[in-house]
Structure formats: structure tokens, C-alpha cells
Amino acid sequence: MSQRSRVHQLVHIVWATHGRRPLLPVGRDAELRRFFHAKAAELGCLVVSSGCADDHAHVLARLRATIPLSVFVQRLKGASSHDLASADWPLQWQERYWAESVSPFDARALADYIHHQRDRHDPRRAEEGWLAALELEGGHDRC
Numbered sequence: 001m002s003q004r005s006r007v008h009q010l011v012h013i014v015w016a017t018h019g020r021r022p023l024l025p026v027g028r029d030a031e032l033r034r035f036f037h038a039k040a041a042e043l044g045c046l047v048v049s050s051g052c053a054d055d056h057a058h059v060l061a062r063l064r065a066t067i068p069l070s071v072f073v074q075r076l077k078g079a080s081s082h083d084l085a086s087a088d089w090p091l092q093w094q095e096r097y098w099a100e101s102v103s104p105f106d107a108r109a110l111a112d113y114i115h116h117q118r119d120r121h122d123p124r125r126a127e128e129g130w131l132a133a134l135e136l137e138g139g140h141d142r143c
Contacts, residue, residue, distance in 0.1 A: 008062070009063045009065065010060065010101065010102040010107055011060070011063060011100070012059075012060050012099065012100050013058070013073055013099045014058050015056065015057060015073070015094060015097035015098070016057075016093070016094045017093060018094050020055045021055060023089070024055065024091075028052075032057070033051075039076055042075075043067050043071075043072060043075060044066075045063050045067055048062060048111050049114040051114040052117055053118060060107065060111050077097070
């Protein structure tokens with residue numbers, strides 16, 4: 001009898017638009033959400049939650065054990081900018097991204113935060129923690 005390891009890999013991923021330009025209008029949120037869910041499903045992964053602000057996207061995903069994080073992010077970013085970009089929506093992403101593993105115990109609260117990103121995002125607030133952490137580390141993963 002074949003036995004498999006059980007893997008529950010939850011990751012919070014954030015990436016910004018090219019030049020942090022406000023390329024993500026609220027009217028495109030549902031389209032981008034559906035796209036992320038569909039692209040993840042093609043990879044055998046699950047988007048638990050996704051949300052946007054004007055200049056960045058958040059995704060909480062459950063990755064299949066055989067899909068590297070870098071491949072997952074590349075597919076979501078690359079496919080969305082290729083398939084969704086148009087003359088009226090010049091969707092381009094920056095090269096970098098930020099990612100952090102998430103405990104299943106924290107997933108529900110984080111999913112709610114991500115889903116309501118626009119409601120919670122206040123342009124008057126200090127720079128977001130994920131971006132500050134990326135800059136402090138001096139390193140980053142490229143997609």
C-alpha cells in the first residue's frame with residue numbers, strides 16, 4: 001500500500017504593480033480574483049483569499065507540495081499581466097514579491113484581512129510592513 005506525506009502549505013504572498021503605479025482599479029477586483037483562483041486551480045493549488053489595493057495584490061494560497069512558491073507566483077503574475085492586460089488596463093507587475101508561511105490557525109483572520117484589503121487600506125498610513133521588510137532584508141525573490 002502506497003503512503004503519502006500530508007502537506008498543508010499556506011502562504012501569504014504580496015506583490016506590487018510596476019513602479020507602484022495605481023494600476024488596480026476597484027472595478028477590476030472581481031476579474032482579477034477570478035483569474036487568480038482559476039490559474040491556481042490549473043496548478044492544483046487553491047487561492048483561499050485574494051484582494052487588492054490600487055498598487056498591490058495580496059493572495060493567501062494553499063500550495064500543492066510539488067509546486068514551488070516561485071513557480072506559483074510567476075504563473076499568477078505572468079499570466080495575469082499577459083492575459084488581462086489591454087489598452088484600457090496596462091497591467092504590469094514589479095519583479096519582486098514578498099511571501100510568508102501562515103499557520104492554519106491564523107488563516108481565517110488573514111483571509112478576511114486580504115479579502116477586505118481596499119476597506120482596510122488607507123493611503124495616509126505608513127508604508128506597509130511587507131514592503132518595509134522586503135527593503136530591510138535587502139534581498140528578494142525574483143519572478
